[in-house]
Amino acid sequence: MKKIYFNNAATSYPKAPGVAEKVRESLSCIPFHPGRSGSKADDPMDRCRVLLAEMLGIDDKNRIILTVNSTYALNFALFGFPFRKNDTVITSAAEHNSVLRPLHHLMRSGDLHPEIIPVDSGGRIIPSEYFKKLELLKPRMVVLNHASNVTGAVADVKPLFKAAKDLGAVTLLDASQSMGSISFTAESLYADMVAFTGHKSLLGPPGTGGIYVSKNVELEPVIVGGTGIRSDLLYQPEDMPTRLEAGTPSLPAFSGLAEALEWKKKNREDYSGADVLIKKLEEGIQDIAGINSIKSESPRTPVISFTLKKWSVEEAAYILQESFGIICRSGLHCAPLIHKYLGTAPHGTVRFSLSPFSTEVEVAYALEALRKLTV
């Protein structure tokens, strides 16, 4: 049976052209060790840093810290930040567990109080609630999701972050769902830190990600160890990015990511087709009786969530995958708080998420499958 892959918000497939070959090539040659042996020209980490800095509009590539994924990046930002006892962090109900869980662990250890701002029925933070809490609580940090992994809604973070910075807060953007599908720079959004992953819209391999940390934020390293430089020191070197990058990275994976970033640089409009297709998919779903879709206005990523009257979300996703060959995702999507506001608690939604390589034929087939499911 032909498979259709509509689970790109989890991990994109296929990858950018040339990525798999680069990974294989990297595994087939003598390993390069960043900072330890080999020349800079061979360093895929450096290539990634240069291309990511360019994408985010950053002058100093060394402020890009490469990690395993966004979860690690967000943990580095939250556990590495010098919070003081009883600091407040403002965040939203649209957040993923990679933000919510670190914040709650920090709350349990008594270091901070997370304040969660409600979202609307499309998954966007409610600005009036946010500004009210911002004035009242004067948080140390604001952490916001750029695009919801459940609804695809892209938050208008610029005024939110600007107001936070005006009050002296540090701003952290979770760009896991947006980096690679939405164009932005860190400065244009007033983001002090931007966490991202390589395996979603950047079209790179799993095991790659990172975080931009601006010069006005000093993070303590969460992981320390070998760096290949200043091995005489018994503490982690202070130089960035080494300060926050210990241990041998997955060079084959970063070779793949560098290739994906090169491809994206040459194909800047790669998500325009997916944007058109998600609208078609949304309109098609809205015409099917027995399906409730979460309406998400533009700007958005190519993601749509829905529930079916006749089937549980778990069952619908199972049938779509096993009977119809449509690989999608069901449940809470690791964003447990948003569903109360979408009206999809406690079981969540079925989610279709497209990529630049999704086609009209696939969308038509998915709509036909949904029609059959609702008969």
Next chain:
Amino acid sequence: MNYTTKKVEDCFDGSRIFEYDFDSAIDSDFIRNLGTLGKLEYFKDFPRPFFRIITKRGSQFKGVEGEKTFKAIFTRSDLEKGKEDLENKLKSLI
């Protein structure tokens, strides 16, 4: 026809979901026999036919004809008895 079983995870607790993995594909006779454990719904018009069996105590067995696995989701109160009944049935079928 032999099988192995394992717990599978979902978004939630997942502790009452099991996957039964057979060494050959599940066919329509097997599905109809398994269906005697409860109410069988059989969607033969799907590209690969889907089945769902709901027992009197609310546990569910579901899968796709032609696959080697199906899922069993037991209710909290039916975990032991439901699993025992299912596995006794499987013994009689294989």
